[in-house]
Amino acid sequence: MINKILLGLFLMICMFANAQKKSVNNYKYIIVPEKFDFLKKADQYQTSSLTKFLLQKKGFTVFLSNEELPSELAVNKCLALYAKVVDKSGMLAVRSAVELRDCFNNVVYTSQVGKTKSKEYKKAYHQAIRNAVSSMQDVVYEYKEEPIQKEEVIIAKNISDKVVKNVVISPKVIETPLVKDKIAKKESILSKELKVLYAQEKNNGFQLVNTKPEVVFMILKTNVKDVFILKDKNGILYKNGTHWIAEYYKNNQLHTEKYQIKF
CATH class of the missing domain: 3.40.50 (Rossmann fold)
Known part of the structure; x- marks a missing residue:
């Protein structure tokens, strides 16, 4: 999933x-x-x-x-x-x-x-x-799935298959409950350390400010619920459970950041 x-x-x-x-x-x-x-x-x-x-x-x-x-x-x-x-x-x-x-x-x-x-x-x-x-006479609709997207799906599926095979074969599966406990504790600690941003409504979106206060992001609304465009950055902001994820490219590297946002 x-x-x-x-x-x-x-x-x-x-x-x-x-x-x-x-x-x-x-x-x-x-x-x-x-x-x-x-x-x-x-x-x-x-x-x-x-x-x-x-x-x-x-x-x-x-x-x-x-x-x-x-x-x-x-x-x-x-x-x-x-x-x-x-x-x-x-x-x-x-x-x-x-x-x-x-x-x-x-x-x-x-x-x-x-x-x-x-x-x-x-x-x-x-x-x-x-x-x-x-008036839409120039539209002759025929759905064409993009080859790039299809290739990505195949790659993801292959990776998933390899992970499943490793889990089945490896005797370390017995230790899975301990691993889950450690991961759960780590995520709990991270959730307490999430930075809090406050949303201030602007035209077509919001500005997100911290407690200083400084503007951290300018976000634009989309037609997708809980998904925003990061203005002036090549990325998006979306909700994942109780927190928000900002993903954007900087110097050709993908940056992922977690926040709590108060709207």
């Missing part, structure tokens, strides 16, 4: 670094929110249901955010694009565009603006969204 989590995080970092090179064909799923930002209720005017239906007709595998999602998305949320209907309405017309964003909130694709002059809200939003999706 730990190997899967670490692998998922590694893939997320790789995807962030290569975000500009992506196309919709690099993503396996699309997630449509149950409520768009410009509306007050979940699936108001059936806008979310309609968006899901229209994207399915384009060949995508689509889920609403409140539906049961594939288990592989729990390990790697970056397998999906996240749909967003952007309301650009004015006084005389309803205008909507469909954006597809990756797990780091980068825009991968934007449709043309669909518009209508209908004054009845449900009819107007439906027509505008239909027109926006209809």
Whole structure:
């Protein structure tokens, strides 16, 4: 399980670094929110249901955010694009565009603006969204799994197999309870020594300060729960149990740091 989590995080970092090179064909799923930002209720005017239906007709595998999602998305949320209907309405017309964003909130694709002059809200939003999706004529969807990701999975699996074989063969397995006790004690000591940071809300995220106070990190929100981008650093911040992990590259070396963060 730990190997899967670490692998998922590694893939997320790789995807962030290569975000500009992506196309919709690099993503396996699309997630449509149950409520768009410009509306007050979940699936108001059936806008979310309609968006899901229209994207399915384009060949995508689509889920609403409140539906049961594939288990592989729990390990790697970056397998999906996240749909967003952007309301650009004015006084005389309803205008909507469909954006597809990756797990780091980068825009991968934007449709043309669909518009209508209908004054009845449900009819107007439906027509505008239909027109926006209809403009996606340049999209011919066919999922293409990235070879780099596939290679990493195979490597991780081979390493895992070797570890299992060593545990089965080695007579030192008998001492496993003692090893676990030592590890548990060590982790307990580490948890007491975790540095505490305090979150102060900023545009699109937070600044994390220590007790001095000094700004340690600037973090940006993503569409993934409990995952943030470390601004001005090539890395991410994510929650692991009761603490937070910051992973970033400095001088071509991966640095991993644990914190307690008070939001």
